[in-house]
Amino acid sequence: MDASSSPPLTAQSTIAVELAGITKRFPGVVANHDIHLTVRKGTVHALVGENGAGKSTLMKILYGMQKPDEGTIAVDGDQVSFHSPADAIARGIGMVHQHFMLADNLTVLENVVLGSEKLYGIGGGARRKIREISERYGLGVRPDALVEDLGVADRQRVEILKVLYRGARTLILDEPTAVLVPQEVNALFDNLRELKSEGLAVIFISHKLGEVLSVADEITVIRRGTTVGTAVPSETTPRQLAEMMVGSELPTPETAESTVTDRPVIQVENLTVYAAGGASLGIEAEPVAVGGTGVTGGMTAESAVAGEVKRVLDDVTFTIHAGEVMGIAGVEGNGQTELIDALIGLKSADSGTIRFLGEDITPWPTRKRREQGVGYIPEDRHRHGLLLEAPLWENRILGHVTEKPNSKGRGGFWLDPKAAQEDTRRIVEAYDVRTPGIDVTAASLSGGNQQKLIVGREMSHSPKFLIAAHPTRGVDVGAQAAIWDHIREARREGLAVLLISADLDELIGLSDTLRVIYNGRLVADADPATITPEALGSAMTGAASGHLEDVEAGQEGDAAAPEDEAR
C-alpha cells in the first residue's frame, strides 16, 4: 500500500482483525500455539495448512465459539473478548460454515431473519434489505425462494447474505469451494471481489491451493498449530505452498496405469428411483402416496403414474469391472445421492436391477450388502460416517459389527474390542490420522482427519466394491495423495470403485472411466486421459451429451458409452 496516498490511512485503520499470540490446548493436543494473524480490510486472506494444523480452531476462537488459553483479539483496533458467536457478530465477524445451517422448508427471507427479527423486522423491511444486499454484492438471492429448491451454490450465497444482513464486515468462509463446480467457484470469487471492493475482509480456508493462489491477496500458512509464514500469491506456486504447509518437499505422485479387467463386479441395469416427496430436483411433480415406510420405503413403479412423478434416477445402466474406478461427475442434486442410496440399500429401486458379482442384490438389505463386500464412504461423514461422541476405536467397528474376521484377521470386532483397538492404531498410522490417541472422540478430530479415519476403516475390510462419495473432501493435498494411493493399490488387487466427487481434478485423476449425471440420467461419458475439467464442468450443466470428445469434435452423440466397454 502506498503510505503517501491521500487521505492517509493509518496502519491501524486498514486492519480489520488482528490475532496475536493465540494458544489453545485440548487434552493431549496443542491446537494453536502462539498464532499471529493480521487480516486487512478490502482483502481476501487465505488460511492454509494440513489437516489438523489448527485452522478451524483459530476461526472458532475468532468467532467466539471457543476461548483461547492465551493471546489477544483486536477488531478495528479494539481489544475484544468474545464469549459466544453473538458477541463476534455484534463486532462484525460472520462465519459461513462448511455444513450449511439453513432450514430447508423455509424461504430465504425466513432463514435470513430467523434470530435477527429485531434488525429489520420480518416483512417488507427485511425483504428490502435482502434485495439491497443481494444487488450490492451481486449475490442474485431471491427472498421468497424456498431453500429446498435451491442448489448448493445458491444456498451458499444465502449463507453469505445472512451474515452480511447481520452486519458482518469480516467474513470467515470455511472451505467454501469444496462443494462447488468450477463455474460456481468462479461466480463465488466474483462475489468475494465485490465484498473486497466494498472494504470488507474475507478469511478463506481451503485445501485447493490453485484456487487460493488465484483469489487471495495474502496467505498465512499454519503448520502443526503455529504460523510458519505468509506467502504472496504472485510469487508462489501450489507446490511451494504445499511444501510450506508440510515443512518438507512433497513426493511426486505416482502415475496410474490402468488395471481394468473384463470381470464385472457391479452391474446396474435400467435403475429407476422416484422422488418420495416429489420435486427433489426442483421440478414440479404431483403428490403421490408413498408405498412402504422407513428409509427403504420408496414408491413402487405401479403406484407412480408416468409423467407425474419425478424420476430422481432415470433408467441408469452401467457396469464397473474389477480393477476399475468409474467416476461420476455432476452438479450436486442430480441423482448422485439416490444412486449411492440405491447401491448401498438405503433406498429401494422402483425398477431395474443391481447385480454384484453376478448375483441379483436388488432386494438385499444394507447389512447383507456390507457383509458381502460393499464398502461405503458416505457423502455426509457426520450423519452417516461416524458416531461423533464415541471413541475412534468404536467408530472403527461402526457398520461392520456383524462381520467375521477376514483373511488378514481384520473385522468381526463386536466381541473383540482389543482387535478393534489394535486395528484402529494401524489405521491411524497408515492413514496418518493426527490424533493424541484412539480413545479420543471422533468429534475431537479435525474434519480432514475424520475423513481419513473413515476411508481407513472402509478399506480395512478389503471391499470388492467401494462406493466412494467425495473420499478426500476436506483433506489436505498430502493426505489426498495418500488416499488415492490406497485406493489405487486396492484397485490393482481387483477393487471396483464408484467415485462421486465434486473435485473434478480428483475425478479425472483417479477414474478409469467417467460418466456425467444430469437430472437423474447418465447423459455423457468421457475419457479421463483426455478430458479437461472445463469440458466436464460444462457437460455437468447439461450443455453437452454423448461422448464428450465427440462433442468437442462437433459430432454430438446421444447416449452413454456401451455398458460393457472395458479399457
Ligand SMILES: Nc1ncnc2c1ncn2[C@@H]1O[C@H](COP(=O)(O)OP(=O)(O)OP(=O)(O)O)[C@@H](O)[C@H]1O
Ligand atoms: N474440541 C476438541 N477437542 C479435542 N481436540 C480438538 C478439538 N477441536 C480440535 N481439536 C484438535 O486440535 C487440532 C487442530 O484441529 P483443527 O480442527 O483446528 O484443524 P484444521 O486445521 O481445521 O484441520 P482440517 O483441515 O482437517 O479441518 C487437531 O489435532 C484436533 O484433533
